[in-house]
Amino acid sequence: MSDPTIQHKPHKHLRTNALPTDPLKTRIVLVGNPNVGKSVVFNYLSGLYVDVSNFPGTTVEVSKASYLHYELFDTPGIYGVSSFNDEERVARDIILNGDIILNIVDAVHLERDLFLTQQLIDMGKRVGLIVNMLDEAKRQKVAIDLERLEEELGIPVVGTIAVKKKGLEGIHELVVRASEGNQSRGLHAELHAMLATVGSQGEAVLLLEGDAIIAERHGVTAADVSRREEIYIDRRNRVNTVLQRVVTDAETGKRIASVFGRWSVNPILGFPILVLILYALYLFVGVFVAQDVVNFTENVIGRNFVEFHIKSWVAQNAATTIAVDILDARGNVTDTGTFRFADGTKADYNLWAAARDYPEGRDAEYTFTYDNPWLVLFFGEFGAVTMTLTYLLFLLMPLVLGFYFALSILEDSGYLPRLATLVDRLLRYIGLNGRAVIPLILGFGCVTMATITTRLLGSQREKTIATTILQLAIPCSAQLGVIAALLATAGITATVIYSGVIFSFLVLVGTVMNHSLPGETSPLLIDLPRMRLPQVDNVVKKTLYKTWFFMKEASPWFFIGALTVGVLQVTGALVWIMDAMEPLVVQWLQLPREAATAFVMGLVRRDFGAAGLYHLGLDPYQTVAALVTITLFVPCVASLMVMLKERGVREGMIIWVGSLVLALTIGGVVSQILI
Amino acid sequence: MQLATMVKGMRGRIERLPAGEIRSHFIRIGLVEGAIVSCMEKLPGGTIVLEFSRQEVALSGDLARSIEISQL
Structure with missing residues (x-):
């Protein structure tokens, strides 16, 4: 002792x-x-x-x-x-x-x-x-x-x-x-002796139990581990004695587990149940929220209402050129009207009216180009204010709400620890334990959100591996939508090759990191709570808190990200980067030179990158090469910023630069083999 | 025998727990030497679901290999 x-x-x-x-x-x-x-x-x-x-x-x-x-x-x-x-x-x-x-x-x-x-x-x-x-x-x-x-x-x-x-x-x-x-009596006497040192009984107990951090705070040495175990065993015995006097149970220690709870960790039934739950999740978040809800909030509310009004308000007193693109049902531009306001729209009311009436009921897209570069930076096509607003409030927020809602239901029902148990062995191959399944699933919603969630993992090593996989190989929902559309045109062979390449790459990176990073995967030890029907009010409250917390945490990074790209655009650096990338894109990836634009735009928003490939007229194999590159390429600026914050600048930059190099390498190899 | 060698439905008594923080944690949740556990599920790869005093706990295979039990 x-x-x-x-x-x-x-x-x-x-x-x-x-x-x-x-x-x-x-x-x-x-x-x-x-x-x-x-x-x-x-x-x-x-x-x-x-x-x-x-x-x-x-x-x-x-x-x-x-x-x-x-x-x-x-x-x-x-x-x-x-x-x-x-x-x-x-x-x-x-x-x-x-x-x-x-x-x-x-x-x-x-x-x-x-x-x-x-x-x-x-x-x-x-x-x-x-x-x-x-x-x-x-x-x-x-x-x-x-x-x-x-x-x-x-x-x-x-x-x-x-x-x-x-x-x-x-x-x-x-x-x-x-x-x-x-x-506990024995402990009490010892504590009295110690109170003079630390001032509070709580800290005295923790010191006796060998808490190194409390010891450091008081500049003393903590008691060793064997003393902690003695105290713990004493306490355990005392608890068991109390229980013998207080609890009477008809059947000794037999637990009544719900059928579903048992099935969900069954080696045969567990995976079909998982597939069903993932499919339901996909229908809710991937189809209902990401397509129906976001289409409405992003285009109708965000772009055509909020952004339009902000931009027209700015244009009132600023030299502006307004282009009105008329779109057909498939989103192609059929006609463009250009209006020039040398002194702002207020000065030429009739022309402004003409610009507003130009679509005559047809679908239209307004592009405001300001002469003043500062205005372009904040309110232009990729304006830090306008784009961030639409992106955050009308695209990301509905998605994050949807994801956290589904996650809260899964969490409150008690399913998540069972899911972690089921996939523990599989994730162990890539150096993670079962708990990592949550950030990996969230990644398909928003990689930025998932990167924040890697906090729940047990060790730095696991956080590094999970973050790398998320940033590299998991396409977020915004990107997935565009990828799915492009693959639908490219056909089944292209889809199989694309999925195969991305999946094997994910496994490869995880395996390599698992074997090269020092340390070991922390063992899974997880309590499986009873399965319960989630309470609606609790789920709603949790969803709102988590969404609010995410928005608070991530919003500044989205703004800074948009501002960075805005600066590149205004200063002409964007064009320079695209020109510099051209030989790589044309020779190595064997894609049209315009694909470079798509890659760079992927920096701002991952889906912009993929969307830029739509009109390039790629053949199926070129599509595969381009999509592989763009999936692995870079996370959006916001997820990069959050990664730098979570993982530190040095590690974050290694992951980022590594993903750039790997994306171009793998994309090129795929292209050289296929084409 | 090792806890890891238990199969579904088997009951056993804990004989030896690994040392260190994990041992302190086991004491806290009531998994001490002498506790009676039963194996509720065993997944391919060795992840094991244990039941003891109305609790259900999942452990990965490597952890299960570090715990000694005697079969009942």
Whole structure:
């Protein structure tokens, strides 16, 4: 046993890097294992206004809200207070700074969940216990004596069925009654000796349990791991003793699992179920949202209304040339009218009226070309303001909403951990574990969004591999639409070759990275929660928060990306780059010289790149070569920016430059073989 | 025997857990030496779904190979 003599050594007290808090308000912290219904309780207490932000120095999201005169914090789901991963480190600091802890446990999993409860009590916190999912416990014939539990733990207890809003009103009283509970005796004596050093019992417990970060904050050495295991075993035994007095179950330890839950991890039925779910996801996000909804929001609201009005407003007092392209049903230009306003549209009202009436009811596209390069930069064809606005609000936001909605349903139903289990072995070949399936699927929606989601992966190594694969080989939905249309014209052979090349490349890159990067894939150890029907209000709330968080996080990068390309265009650098690329495109890729434009435009928006190939009259094999190149080529500027932020500039640039080189190489090889 | 060699439907008692943080985590969720587990599902490649005290937990094959059990 290690001797806690550290209190005699010189030490320091560093502030924890917690969230900004109001010193005058009492802080309530919600704490619980994953999937115990914490978010339902948080939503019940928080009301409408919730502030979601990254915990300082981490990428873990933390929600904060007001409840009565208290500050209410949500924490990530954890199995105990320690520093094993980012989520735990964040939860630990919020708990240490909290005044009242509301601990939510799953009635069916008391054996697992009360470990955390006892740890919170040992930390000397004022705790109130919410025993949730009493309905499920009843169904599984587990009887829990809540009064006895209160007595044993020494803290107030309420029973709830949160999803049915039953018993939640008891939480208000729980906040007032929350108290310090019965601490493990052996530990208590040792803690007293230590309190002089660290000032709080919570930190003293963590020091004894060998928490290196807390030790560093106080400039002392943490106790070693064997002491932690002793304390943990003690605590585990105490929990088991409490449970023997509190819980009576008719059948011992037999779990009633839903049929669907079992099937979804069955080696034979699991994959057909996965295919069905992916197909439903495709119908909802890929067809309904990406085509029907986005067509309306992007073209009708975004381009023809919002952008048009902004551009005409700018044109009022600025020298402008307006081109009106008349389009036929297939989107081809049949007629163009050009109108010149040397002093702005206000100065020549009749001409402006003529320009507006020119289409005479036909489909038309207006192009505003301003003489002033600054105006072009912000409001022109690729204007940083106009394009970003349409792209973000009317193309990306509906897609992100749709994806997060579907993801929230899958998440709340309990399917995602089962999916991770099912594909774990397959992803292991490319150096990832089952959890990586979520960012990889999201990538087909928006690579930028998926890149942010790689945060949930366990190690830096996995984040690097997943980000590389996303940036390289996963086409986002905007690009997929155009690719699908081009492949439909090119035929089945072209489609098979294209898919084959991209898929083998994905596997190849993953395998090579798996073998060349130092370290090992972290093992999958994942709790499979009960399958439940998702609650509509919870799903909606989650979708809105996640979308808001994404928009907040990604919007500036889209703006900066558009501005960068705008600058290249205004300064003439864009033309220079295209000219420079020409020999590569014509000789090596064997494509028409105009394809260079498509590649560069792919930088702004991946779908622009692919769309630029439409009118080049490519034969099927040229189509394959061009699509392979453009898929692998570059992510859009926004996803590049987010990648640089998530992975750091050095690693981000390596991935980016690597993807440029690989895209041109693979595209060229495909072209040389086929043509 | 290794946990990894369990087949679907088999029951066993945990004899030895790997050391380190993962061991602390196992203690927290109640998977300690002496706990009774049953194998609910075994996927090709070794990923295993365990059931113990009403919990269902999935472990990858490499982790399952580091845990010793005795068959019941």
